[in-house]
Amino acid sequence: MSVFMILRIALKALGRNKMRTxxxxxxxxxxxxAVITMVALGTGAQTSIEAQxxxxxxxxxxxxxxxxxxxGVRQGQGNASTLIPEDAQAIAQLPGVQYTASQSNMRGQIVxxxxxxxxxxxxxxxxxxxxxxxxxxxxxxxxxQDVTTASKVAVLGAVVRDQLFDPMTNPVGQVIRISxxxxxxxxxxGSKGQSGMGQDQDDVVFVPYTTVxxxxxxxxxxxxxxxxxxxxxxxxxxxxxxxxxxxxxxKIQPGDPDDFMVRTMEEMANVRKEATxxxxxxxxxxxxxSLLVGGIGIMNIMLVSVTERTREIGLRMAIGARGRDVLxxxxxxxxxxxxxGGGIGIALGFxxxxxxxxxxxxxxxxxxxxxxxAFGFAAMTGxxxxxxxxxxxxxxxxxxxxxxx
Amino acid sequence: xxxxISVKNLVKTYVVGEVEVKALRGVNLEVQRGEFLAVAGPxxxxxxxxxxxVGCLDRPTSGQYFLDGQDVSRMSKDALAAVRNKKIGFVFQxxxxxxxxxxxxxxxxPLLYGGGGMKTAQRHKRAMEVLNAVxxxxxxxxxxxxxxxxQQQRVAIARALINNxxxxxxxxxxxxxxxxTSIEVMGIFQRLNRxxxxxxxxxxxxxxxxxxxTRMVTFRDGLVVADKGITRRRIAQDELxxxxxxxxxV
Ligand SMILES: Nc1ncnc2c1ncn2[C@@H]1O[C@H](COP(=O)(O)OP(=O)(O)OP(=O)(O)O)[C@@H](O)[C@H]1O
Ligand SMILES: [Mg+2]
Numbered sequence: 001m002s003v004f005m006i007l008r009i010a011l012k013a014l015g016r017n018k019m020r021t022x023x024x025x026x027x028x029x030x031x032x033x034a035v036i037t038m039v040a041l042g043t044g045a046q047t048s049i050e051a052q053x054x055x056x057x058x059x060x061x062x063x064x065x066x067x068x069x070x071x072g073v074r075q076g077q078g079n080a081s082t083l084i085p086e087d088a089q090a091i092a093q094l095p096g097v098q099y100t101a102s103q104s105n106m107r108g109q110i111v112x113x114x115x116x117x118x119x120x121x122x123x124x125x126x127x128x129x130x131x132x133x134x135x136x137x138x139x140x141x142x143x144x145q146d147v148t149t150a151s152k153v154a155v156l157g158a159v160v161r162d163q164l165f166d167p168m169t170n171p172v173g174q175v176i177r178i179s180x181x182x183x184x185x186x187x188x189x190g191s192k193g194q195s196g197m198g199q200d201q202d203d204v205v206f207v208p209y210t211t212v213x214x215x216x217x218x219x220x221x222x223x224x225x226x227x228x229x230x231x232x233x234x235x236x237x238x239x240x241x242x243x244x245x246x247x248x249x250x251k252i253q254p255g256d257p258d259d260f261m262v263r264t265m266e267e268m269a270n271v272r273k274e275a276t277x278x279x280x281x282x283x284x285x286x287x288x289x290s291l292l293v294g295g296i297g298i299m300n301i302m303l304v305s306v307t308e309r310t311r312e313i314g315l316r317m318a319i320g321a322r323g324r325d326v327l328x329x330x331x332x333x334x335x336x337x338x339x340x341g342g343g344i345g346i347a348l349g350f351x352x353x354x355x356x357x358x359x360x361x362x363x364x365x366x367x368x369x370x371x372x373x374a375f376g377f378a379a380m381t382g383x384x385x386x387x388x389x390x391x392x393x394x395x396x397x398x399x400x401x402x403x404x405x
Numbered sequence: 406x407x408x409x410i411s412v413k414n415l416v417k418t419y420v421v422g423e424v425e426v427k428a429l430r431g432v433n434l435e436v437q438r439g440e441f442l443a444v445a446g447p448x449x450x451x452x453x454x455x456x457x458x459v460g461c462l463d464r465p466t467s468g469q470y471f472l473d474g475q476d477v478s479r480m481s482k483d484a485l486a487a488v489r490n491k492k493i494g495f496v497f498q499x500x501x502x503x504x505x506x507x508x509x510x511x512x513x514x515p516l517l518y519g520g521g522g523m524k525t526a527q528r529h530k531r532a533m534e535v536l537n538a539v540x541x542x543x544x545x546x547x548x549x550x551x552x553x554x555x556q557q558q559r560v561a562i563a564r565a566l567i568n569n570x571x572x573x574x575x576x577x578x579x580x581x582x583x584x585x586t587s588i589e590v591m592g593i594f595q596r597l598n599r600x601x602x603x604x605x606x607x608x609x610x611x612x613x614x615x616x617x618x619t620r621m622v623t624f625r626d627g628l629v630v631a632d633k634g635i636t637r638r639r640i641a642q643d644e645l646x647x648x649x650x651x652x653x654x655v
Pocket of ligand 1: 421426446447453463610
């Protein structure tokens with residue numbers, strides 16, 4: 001008997017009990033849709049992290065004050081007062097280091113005219129746009145002169161610019177107030193968009209780090225040094241050198257822990273990538289359970305169906321169906337159920353993923369791999385859970401089956 | 406003369422727990438092509454068991470069975486399925502039609518098995534021919550629950566005919582039908598037997614139904630105890646014509 005013929009028989013049999021067919025499929029639909037949606041969410045998160053590494057620059061190294069691996073007094077990363085601007089200067093002298101920028105950040109209330117905005121004020125150095133490969137849209141970044149003299153100059157992120165000034169005004173040259181002190185706007189950054197974790201990278205104001213230290217916070221230590229290595233392949237080596245230099249500078253005895261942390265962008269991205277991968281796997285396996293339940297639903301219905309159709313099976317055998325014809329018929333029925341359910345489930349999962357992106361703003365990506373795997377899994381579920389009932393049907397004795405009441 | 410069915414010393418023993426049930430204890434029988442054999446006998450005498458073996462649904466415990474000269478008593482299950490498909494047409498007491506399936510699709514069913522590889526149009530044509538032979542062309546699209554018992558049995562007969570079988574096996578085909586409908590169904594069997602030369606084996610425990618055949622064997626306790634030609638054969642066609650109501654009113 002041809003495959004086409006078996007398919008026809010299976011479709012007819014399924015068509016004879018439409019409600020039951022639809023309900024059985026529903027289990028499969030929900031299972032596959034759940035898997036697709038969950039994997040789409042995970043893949044989306046991963047893709048956006050990758051995009052973030054690209055945008056941050058893969059050769060970036062971040063040196064932070066403090067170390068959350070330190071024993072004793074636990075100090076949050078960046079809150080310890082162990083890093084000073086001279087450390088940054090020492091790092092800048094190391095081979096393979098291209099740019100460095102000291103960082104000292106704070107939250108600040110920004111006022112321009114009658115507009116008011118609370119944002120992150122990043123004290124940084126002149127090379128930051130180069131380290132982050134972040135071009136300016138208007139004006140210019142502040143100068144080394146501004147840093148040495150701790151001038152009150154500011155460069156606005158795109159979001160802050162839009163919040164404080166109407167689109168027609170050129171903010172360059174205007175005076176804004178940061179924590180009640182007047183700053184002159186010298187430039188506006190281009191738009192960089194959301195970072196992987198949903199923060200808006202454009203919601204920021206850059207000022208010289210010296211200004212933050214002396215004029216805004218009255219401290220001498222910095223939180224971070226952002227470093228870019230000359231080549232992406234050297235980041236690990238450069239990071240090791242930085243650690244050595246800082247240990248010497250900070251007079252840390254051998255065996256004692258660092259009072260700073262050196263991390264490459266790659267490491268940080270990998271940590272987060274692993275976290276999302278674990279999440280994806282977790283979500284997918286939870287969704288997989290519903291797929292399993294859908295499969296068991298199919299088996300259940302197929303078993304009921306075999307019992308209910310015992311006389312039909314007997315009759316089919318009497319008119320010439322061989323055991324394997326009956327086996328194939330029931331197997332194909334189960335596979336058709338699961339494949340149709342799987343197909344609809346994929347479409348539904350696709351829709352749900354799109355919906356999540358649209359209404360929730362979470363990045364999602366339905367990979368062709370996920371679709372293939374889900375479809376394959378649906379087919380396998382059909383074969384696996386359909387086989388037992390089908391074999392039961394095929395093993396029936398025609399006479400007993402015909403006599404069955 | 407060529408015997409369509411030839412059984413030699415046919416024994417069938419069922420083992421139920423500790424007990425052995427001897428359903429057939431050595432049946433010898435030859436049925437010639439074109440015969441209309443009625444198999445009678447009391448309940449439990451082994452008629453159905455005999456028919457199952459003759460119909461290749463079951464294999465004998467011992468003894469031999471030649472169908473069209475071919476020894477089928479030791480064939481594999483799959484080979485028997487092919488024999489059933491090509492050479493044997495079954496008609497059951499309970500009709501055994503697929504529910505929610507049109508008469509046409511029910512009749513076509515045997516064509517789906519046995520590797521015929523027929524085109525859809527060809528199958529339809531064939532099915533309409535046999536439906537015509539049982540006078541049900543106008544009911545081709547009806548589902549079993551839209552047909553009377555007699556009509557359902559005629560659909561079942563059409564299904565049995567579709568592969569041009571050598572023998573038609575009917576186990577109490579009139580058991581669920583009233584007298585007049587029974588006569589009509591017997592009329593169809595007689596016509597198929599007469600016009601197409603199909604060998605009919607009819608199992609019944611009603612004497613008056615057995616009298617539509619040309620020969621009657623009687624089973625008792627798993628043995629053939631009587632085998633005789635029917636002297637005053639009933640002819641369904643004549644009886645129907647004699648009935649007060651016109652038979653065409655079905
Ligand atoms: N599958 C089976 N297992 C055990 N015993 C069986 C089986 N099938 C039939 N028998 C026994 O074999 C004997 C003959 O049964 P069979 O069905 O052939 O009788 P029958 O002549 O067709 O009777 P009836 O007129 O009531 O249909 C009976 O005693 C029955 O109990
Ligand atoms: Mg019987």
